[in-house]
Amino acid sequence: MSSTGEPAVAVDALTKAYGDTVALRDIDLSVAEGEFVSVVGHSGCGKSTLLRVLAGLEDDFEGGAAVDGVDVRGEHAGNVGMVFQEPRLLPWLSVRENIAVGLPERIDPASEESQARVDELVSQVGLDDFGDARPSELSGGMAQRVSLARGLAYDPSVMLLDEPFSALDALTKREQQEFLLGIWRDRDITVVLVTHDVEEAVYLSDRVAVLGGQPGTVEEVVDVTGERPRDRSADRLVDRREQIERALGL
């Protein structure tokens, strides 16, 4: 799905340091519109930092980072939704209210339009019976789906996910992966997924960027072809996995 226009995400010679510690050095990454790209790497390689930069949470870095051609350092820049490693729901709001937090500013949260949009998202993430529940009543997988719905409410062109399934058990994780693929297909959005799970990356993505070293640099970008849903045990995927694991030094 290569687009002729600008890339949805353009990272150019990005270097990010926290004080004297350099987290990322000279990162180049371009993600086309509608593409599903995973970023894998050991913990501490700066992959979460990369997402934080794209989400506009880090203003102080060298090089360029743009979403839809707009620099992420601007005031309202970055048309991105973000799913953090933890669901980060507001415990005092219901599921519906939490999703409504993601609604763009221009939409009046009390309007019928926004109510309908929240309703639709609640169903889409399969939580019809939990619209009025508080986050404390949800399982980990459900809470992470609310977090995803909140991101979708924002109607972003790019969805950033930071190890969203790492805290889930194996079975729930698979369900959530299928769920994410479904959303990606239906909504035609661009996805950047950070994960340390190589199998997950290969199973889901168009391309996998391997981050390594200290500070983190892009070691290799691996193309994974084939329609989704894929067969997890297909030889082609296993080959790709081994290629990525070699790049990671495993």
Next chain:
Amino acid sequence: MGTAFEESAPRSLPSLDQLRWGLGVVVPALIVVGWHLLVVTGVFPPYQLPKPLAVVETLYAMTLAGELTGHVAITVQRVALGCLVGMSVAVVLGTLTGLSPLANDLLDPLFQSTKNVPSLAWVPLFLLWFGIGEPAKVLLIAVGAFFPVYLNLSTGIRDVDENLREVADVYDLGRIETLQKVVLPGALPSLFVGIRSGVGLAWMFVVAAELIAASQGIGYLMNDGRVMSRPDLIVGAILLFALFGNLSDLGVKEVEHYVVDW
């Protein structure tokens, strides 16, 4: 079979909570019995320590005579007004210093150091400024109620989970909406910690105020009891403070349970 067992079990055994509550009463009950015995056997003369029942009798008689209500009402009113004034100011200043680093740098050192001034140290100054009327007492109590609310709210706002603030940032919530949806609800539990200890301090300060300059109130009753050598009055007043202090704490807890419901 299984269900029959489950149904009969709660009836034969009191639940753990009931048992705990019962246990909490055992020691105070033993103290009252011991107290009674010590007075009856003459270890303590009645002019120093009255019989437990004598205290109850005194309070009952004063209630019947219509004396007690006035004293209790004025004390409760002072505590309520003092809390209202002190906590209102505390909420405003605590929110300000919690939100604005500049306001915090300007004001917080002042409050951090004045909080350590003992309550009684304010009394002469307040008497000089406001005379012995109600304003002096209400303001003294307000000082007591102010500090815990201010300190807890201010740090509560500053300590709101950075992760949740980032969510507000990513989804472009404005300043006002971030306050409404993230910061203030996040600081509510701390606010209630402050209110509970502020109410406790208000009761402490009302005693100070009433012992020194009052012609009415539970603290005045205590002083009166000392002057007239009426230990039943003193112990009765202590029990009244215990009762109303506990009631107000329970009241705040109830409100907290209702407001902080997540």
